[in-house]
Amino acid sequence: MLATFKWRIARILCYCETVKNITVSVPDDVYRSARVAAAQRDTSVSALVVAYLERLSGRMEEFGRLEALQREVQDEIGQFRATDRLSRDEVHERAVR
Numbered sequence: 599m600l601a602t603f604k605w606r607i608a609r610i611l612c613y614c615e616t617v618k619n620i621t622v623s624v625p626d627d628v629y630r631s632a633r634v635a636a637a638q639r640d641t642s643v644s645a646l647v648v649a650y651l652e653r654l655s656g657r658m659e660e661f662g663r664l665e666a667l668q669r670e671v672q673d674e675i676g677q678f679r680a681t682d683r684l685s686r687d688e689v690h691e692r693a694v695r
Contacts, residue, residue, distance in 0.1 A: 622647070 624632070629643075636643045 632643045632646060636646050639646070
């Protein structure tokens with residue numbers, strides 16, 4: 599009965615999705631610092647790497663979103679010509695209104 603209970607707990611704590619293993623080569627001092635940082639956060643080096651990669655992925659998604667927004671705004675601007683600028687008097691007249 600105890601073995602069945604332990605098996606159920608182990609099954610609950612296992613990964614619920616497929617994960618990929620990667621190998622990363624880092625200098626010894628970087629590895630030691632990462633282990634210390636992980637211990638201070640009560641986590642593992644692997645969990646730190648996962649968090650970093652998730653943040654990196656989010657930044658790339660944000661970059662893509664901003665890039666698409668920039669294209670959209672530029673398309674809305676249409677044909678911009680320098681001759682379309684207001685004269686100095688028109689600018690100041692508009693500011694007074």
